[in-house]
Amino acid sequence: MTTLLEARSISKCFGGLEALTDVSLAIKRGEIYGLIGPNGAGKTTFFNVLTGFYRADSGELVFDGARLDVNAPYQVAAAGIARTFQNIRLFGNMSALENVMVGRHLRTHAGVIGAVLHTARALDEERAIHERAHHLLEYVGLAAHQHDLAHNLPYGDQRRLEIARALATEPKLLALDEPAAGMNATETATLRHLLERIRADGTTILLIEHDVKLVMGLCDRVAVLDYGKKIAEGKPAEVQRDTAVIEAYLGGALA
Amino acid sequence: MKGVGLIQFKQHPAALWIGVALMAVALLTLPFALAAIGTTWVRIMNLAILFTLLSLGLNIVVGYAGLLDLGYIAFYGVGAYTYALLASPQFDIHLPFWVILPIGAFVACIFGVLLGAPTLKLRGDYLAIVTLGFGEIVRIFFNNLSQPINITNGPQGISLIDPFRIGGFSFNQSETLLGLNFSGPVKYYYLLLAVLLAVVVINVRLQDSRIGRAWQAIREDEVAAGAMGINTTHVKLLAFAMGASFGGIAGGMFSAIQGFISPESFVLVESIMVLSMVVLGGMGNIWGVILGALLLSFVPEILRHTVEPLQRLLFGKLLIEPEVIRMLLFGLALMLMMLFRPAGLWPSKVRKRELAE
Numbered sequence: 001m002t003t004l005l006e007a008r009s010i011s012k013c014f015g016g017l018e019a020l021t022d023v024s025l026a027i028k029r030g031e032i033y034g035l036i037g038p039n040g041a042g043k044t045t046f047f048n049v050l051t052g053f054y055r056a057d058s059g060e061l062v063f064d065g066a067r068l069d070v071n072a073p074y075q076v077a078a079a080g081i082a083r084t085f086q087n088i089r090l091f092g093n094m095s096a097l098e099n100v101m102v103g104r105h106l107r108t109h110a111g112v113i114g115a116v117l118h119t120a121r122a123l124d125e126e127r128a129i130h131e132r133a134h135h136l137l138e139y140v141g142l143a144a145h146q147h148d149l150a151h152n153l154p155y156g157d158q159r160r161l162e163i164a165r166a167l168a169t170e171p172k173l174l175a176l177d178e179p180a181a182g183m184n185a186t187e188t189a190t191l192r193h194l195l196e197r198i199r200a201d202g203t204t205i206l207l208i209e210h211d212v213k214l215v216m217g218l219c220d221r222v223a224v225l226d227y228g229k230k231i232a233e234g235k236p237a238e239v240q241r242d243t244a245v246i247e248a249y250l251g252g253a254l255a
Numbered sequence: 256m257k258g259v260g261l262i263q264f265k266q267h268p269a270a271l272w273i274g275v276a277l278m279a280v281a282l283l284t285l286p287f288a289l290a291a292i293g294t295t296w297v298r299i300m301n302l303a304i305l306f307t308l309l310s311l312g313l314n315i316v317v318g319y320a321g322l323l324d325l326g327y328i329a330f331y332g333v334g335a336y337t338y339a340l341l342a343s344p345q346f347d348i349h350l351p352f353w354v355i356l357p358i359g360a361f362v363a364c365i366f367g368v369l370l371g372a373p374t375l376k377l378r379g380d381y382l383a384i385v386t387l388g389f390g391e392i393v394r395i396f397f398n399n400l401s402q403p404i405n406i407t408n409g410p411q412g413i414s415l416i417d418p419f420r421i422g423g424f425s426f427n428q429s430e431t432l433l434g435l436n437f438s439g440p441v442k443y444y445y446l447l448l449a450v451l452l453a454v455v456v457i458n459v460r461l462q463d464s465r466i467g468r469a470w471q472a473i474r475e476d477e478v479a480a481g482a483m484g485i486n487t488t489h490v491k492l493l494a495f496a497m498g499a500s501f502g503g504i505a506g507g508m509f510s511a512i513q514g515f516i517s518p519e520s521f522v523l524v525e526s527i528m529v530l531s532m533v534v535l536g537g538m539g540n541i542w543g544v545i546l547g548a549l550l551l552s553f554v555p556e557i558l559r560h561t562v563e564p565l566q567r568l569l570f571g572k573l574l575i576e577p578e579v580i581r582m583l584l585f586g587l588a589l590m591l592m593m594l595f596r597p598a599g600l601w602p603s604k605v606r607k608r609e610l611a612e
Contacts, residue, residue: 051482053478053482072481072486072487072488073478073481073482074481074482074483074484074485074486074487076482077481077482077483077484078484082482082483082484083482085479085482089476089478089479089482090476090479091471091472091475091476091479091480092475092476093475094468094471094472094475098468098471101468102468102469102471102472102480102483102485103483103484104465105465105468105469105472105483105484105485106483106484106485108465110464110465110466111466112461112466112493112497114464115460115461115463115464115465115466115467116456116457116460116461118460122464125465126464126465129465165483166483168483169483169484
């Protein structure tokens with residue numbers, strides 16, 4: 001397996017607080033890579049650096065063979081990294097279908113002229129956007145709710161809608177920020193099947209998660225952050241036995 | 256594209272066509288009905304359509320993209336002055352209107368980009384303040400660009416502006432056709448109606464397009480829109496430029512219809528009036544915006560023509576100036592609306608758009 005994303009010595013400070021210190025990791029194509037750690041370990045900071053919301057103080061990201069140099073989040077999406085948000089950020093007053101259609105923006109081209117004149121090309125493209133969005137809703141199991149407004153959907157459905165919207169941008173890497181947060185056991189199981197299916201269909205996944213059980217069962221490899229440093233990396237079973245990890249999670253009582 | 260109209264059309268083709276036909280007949284005969292009351296009313300109608308055009312332009316910026324612009328009238332002014340300078344004795348240039356209108360739209364568009372490019376990083380209130388300042392700056396320029404070189408003729412304004420003319424056919428002369436008297440305002444009415452129709456079509460189609468969805472996404476959540484790969488700066492700038500162009504076209508037509516313009520026509524109150532039309536009618540909904548523009552254009556005129564006679568009839572003398580009552584009612588209407596219909600008289604339907612399967 002070749003490397004899809006490589007982070008080299010990423011550091012990020014907020015004032016005097018070192019949120020990330022020399023974090024290096026590599027995500028291989030086709031794997032589900034988990035990033036875990038206790039609260040405040042720097043997971044979300046790393047995530048925001050990766051998705052262009054923060055700029056790293058030092059270090060670099062190499063994605064798909066090229067340096068990821070961005071000034072705005074949209075460029076990250078254009079490079080092929082799609083994200084979801086820890087506190088769901090859907091377009092609440094748009095329907096589920098429209099939310100996913102927005103995700104197609106990046107890979108379509110119709111401009112003002114095409115839209116106003118209804119050129120054959122623009123109409124074809126619009127039809128394709130519509131079909132693709134509908135297909136993605138089916139894929140995540142929301143086809144029945146396609147006309148419902150996003151903010152009227154139940155919590156678990158909103159999470160899946162966010163994933164469908166992210167998939168609409170045709171990402172090479174799908175980055176999920178705590179997708180199982182607030183989900184009940186049934187919803188988490190559904191999510192797990194969905195993520196396995198996405199991976200099987202060829203999209204690499206970066207998973208930031210609190211739910212250790214989900215991470216351990218789902219991920220091929222896991223990295224553990226604590227106080228902004230990577231303290232362990234490897235297969236879930238290995239990481240689980242790592243003394244540094246146990247110490248970080250349990251405060252050293254069992255070490 | 257697969258909007259509501261088409262669906263209803265598929266289900267009730269006859270009903271829709273009858274509706275469209277009735278509407279068309281009403282719109283086509285309207286100027287004659289108004290002319291029967293007085294030519295003034297045709298002029299008022301024309302101004303109302305101009306303000307509808309402006310509101311639809313501003314609706315793209317405020318309603319679709321969610322950017323609060325308090326200086327929108329500046330683009331109207333830029334379009335008006337562009338027309339006035341290129342078709343009046345001011346510089347003795349007399350270009351035909353179909354050449355100037357696109358130029359006016361283009362110049363207004365440039366101004367839109369000039370305003371937008373540095374300011375669109377601002378959000379909400381801050382953007383509103385900057386656009387307010389911009390609107391005033393443009394007006395002050397109109398006022399003062401009479402020295403050292405006289406360009407705008409200062410506060411006196413520019414007069415003797417050419418009307419629209421195609422060959423020997425001039426829009427400000429009366430003509431009789433088939434026994435009907437087509438006065439200047441009536442002819443302009445038809446022209447304005449045609450432009451309005453075009454602008455409505457453009458608005459409807461933009462709303463249901465890839466660009467329209469991007470605008471809506473930005474309005475809903477700019478951060479998420481950026482993360483989904485929408486170049487938010489670019490798309491917001493596009494909204495500004497489009498809105499400005501519509502303002503420019505409306506301004507050019509205003510110039511030609513009035514034959515005279517001065518900086519006074521482009522004061523802050525006018526910006527606020529156009530914004531009120533958009534908000535009162537229902538931000539983001541084309542039909543609501545049209546309703547708001549027509550109401551706020553006509554009601555004051557109706558009051559002007561009824562309040563005075565009514566008071567004389569009741570009290571034998573004029574107690575309150577019509578202008579005062581107008582502002583009073585206007586304020587009251589806005590307050591009541593904020594209380595009872597905060598989304599506008601005819602808000603954009605929380606869409607249950609039936610997309611064609």
